[in-house]
Amino acid sequence: MKPGIRGFWTANSVRTSTLRSAVIDRAPRRFLKNLPALAALVFSVTLLVALGAFLSLAGSGIQRSGECLHLTKASWQEVETPGYSAPPASLDSHSLPQAWHATALPLTMHPLATAPAGPANLITWVRLGVDGPQAITASWALYGIRLKTDGPIAIYINGKLMYRAQQRGQQWNSLFTPLWVGLEPGVSDTPVREIVIRLEHSPAYPVAVSSLWLGPADALRGRYQVRQWLQEGLPAMLNAAFLAVGVFALFVWLKRCHEPGYLLFFNLSAIAFAAHLHYYVDLPIAHDWFGWLVLNSLCWLLTAVHFLLRLLHGRPLRWLSRGMIAAPLLIGVASLPLPWALPNSPPMLAAFYAVELLMAMTVGFVGGICTWRSSREGRLVVVAIAISVLLGMSDWALHNNVIGPEGWFLGAYTNGVTFTLLGLLMYRRYVNAIDEVEQVNAGLAQRLRLREVELEESHQRLREIEQRQLLSDERQRLMQDMHDGLGSTLISAIRSVEQGRMRDIEVSQLLKDCMDDLKLAIDSMEPVEADLLLLLATLRFRLEPRMESANVALMWNVQELPALSWLDPSSALNILRIVQECIANVLRHTRATVIRVATSAAADGVQVIIEDNGQGFDVAATLWRAGGRGLHNQQRRAQAVDGRVAWVSGETGTRFTLWLPLQRGNLAVM
Amino acid sequence: MELPATGQTTPLIHVAIVEDDLCFRLALTEAIASAGDIRVAGTAGTRAEGLQLLQGAPADVLLVDLGLPDGSGIDVIKAAVQQWSSCSVMVSTNFGDETHVIRSIEVGASGYLLKDSSPAKIVNEIRNLASGGSPISPIIARQVLARFRQIGGGGASPPVAPEETTQLLSAREKEVLELITKGFTANEIAKLMSLSPFTVRSFVRRIYSKLNVTSKAEAIYEARNQGILDG
Incomplete structure (x- = not known):
């Protein structure tokens, strides 16, 4: 058995207890809420109870007990006989030896265990005298709980043979079937005065006779039927139901081969069915295959129960398991109904049953030790084994006349116990499995919610980081710009003003430049x-006011341009500064009167062209000179946005070109 | 600069000033004094004084600074729109930046004045505003266009009622705004569209008042949504 297989079949006592408390808490509310369900429940239970009451009361006829005669006094004698013989059709009790012993019914005989090699067979005669009023108009019946013998039975009423049974010897179901002899008015119209019972049996057999009832058939039939139903019908129903559930388990197993518990369930139900079949079949008890089956199936049942317990407590118990397989094999071989095998003599059978009892006790005891702590369900199984052993012992007591013949063969109910137990286990599995699924679902929903919250938090964090990064970039950009532009201009202005080197108009112009810088x-x-x-x-x-005051005309010859997706604030500032510097240079140095600004779109970029009609300058020389800081700044800023600047200058003016790419591969440049 | 003679065809322009910056107030009064057709009708240095000023006779142009020591100039603009309905409100600003200007226009201002403008420019802007024109910059034009685009076809904007649809931009108004975002001046646009420069500026005024009305409708819609107003 693999460890993982235990899953379904292993009790989880901790979870079970918490679940149960939750279920109990919820139960009353659920019932109140669900009135229709409550009504359906009450209706169904009432229906079943009413049916039971009707069948057991109306059918039993117990209320008419006054009309029946309860025969509890008898006399008996034992007569030796060489062998089984057919009973005569009529009998005069006076022809029998007059060696009657008076006794009260039920009668139980205790054969001597150390009987000498006596006769082959015995006949036990039981005679009952009847006196009392009898109405002969209706059907009468003779009812008894059981007549216990291993040979043929014959009953004489008023000396006439009225009933025969077990002509071929005892049958498997004989002891569980009550006695019922119908007395029809036409057949015998005189009151019953004497009942003689003839029981043939082997010398060692413990014969027993229960008390008898004589009365109207209608008044007695209920007793008979209740007795028969409880002793045979109900156990048979339980047996069949167990097998049916076992077949259900088999189909579950076919779908879920990795859970051997289901197969074991089917196995148990099949063996239990075989082991209890003998309560209901009217085959003669003989040393044949059926007898072999009856004897051995009990053994197999114990082995199956052992493996069930092992599944529950999870311990391998290798030696015990081997023993539990070896014992049935040995008994099986030893009890084979083959001509050359050993005969099923009583001491042999006693030995077999002793082994089986030993097995049952071992299984129960070891299972109890192994499961008592770990598995609640294992404990249930052990209790069930104990109950079954007790029930089996009651059977033994009945068989051996330790208990009177009016007792119950409770062994038939061991199957009911097994069925109830396994049903209980299955029920618990089923309810637990449903609860587990519900819990898993709830857990999944909970986990989903948690994950959503986590995701939201991490998004939030990412957004914050992004925001911080953005702010930091922006701050850096502005700092750089202020440092290079506004800051240095203001410092030089302050210095000039302090040294008195500057006229007011110059200071004002400088500050206006600063203001323009700031606005841009x-x-x-x-x-x-x-x-x-834009x-x-x-x-x-x-820049319009400055150009106006400088009396420079501006020609605005711009054309529609494709969108530049990379145009973020820092690139925008770079471009603004490049163009601003260019126009400032024109205003400052060239004495131009017209500035023309034009734009055009090329295949892979856009161009901004700024032309003036000033006197121009030596581009190469200016770039080479240290004083050409403005042009170098323009170049640097153009590079920062992956663009280019170019100057073409002559005597009639300068043409400045700023080329910008449509796409930028690396946006992370500054 | 030709100055129309006082008391002749062009009537006097009365200007009220709400400004806490004494230097700028001085510069303003000096610039105005140099023009014969403009007169300062009253001055206030705080929001409270400004609101007090509105109790008096209405001026033609009201110059408001937003950052007053005791509150926002926006309140003064709102009150002026109510109490001096014939008066054109102008907000004075350092940079003419979108946040200050658009907010003022939405509550009813018709123009703005850059504080570092030359005296001549200041006087020009006042005359311009008094005669029904409005100034605009490319970035503000872009913002206004974006606003109307949002209202016109936006999913999240309030459903526009029939009387409000007329407040959406006309094709020509839209064209004017688009040309402004491309850097053309009012005079250039006038030439391009065969209009007078004054007409272009009055288009801008109309656009501003549409923005104001739309903003009010939006505010009412919002208030209804939030249950501030009933039904």
């Missing part, structure tokens, strides 16, 4: 949505 920095933060024209428009809007 602010504009760069507005969302331009990839629109370079950026240039903003720049124009900001």
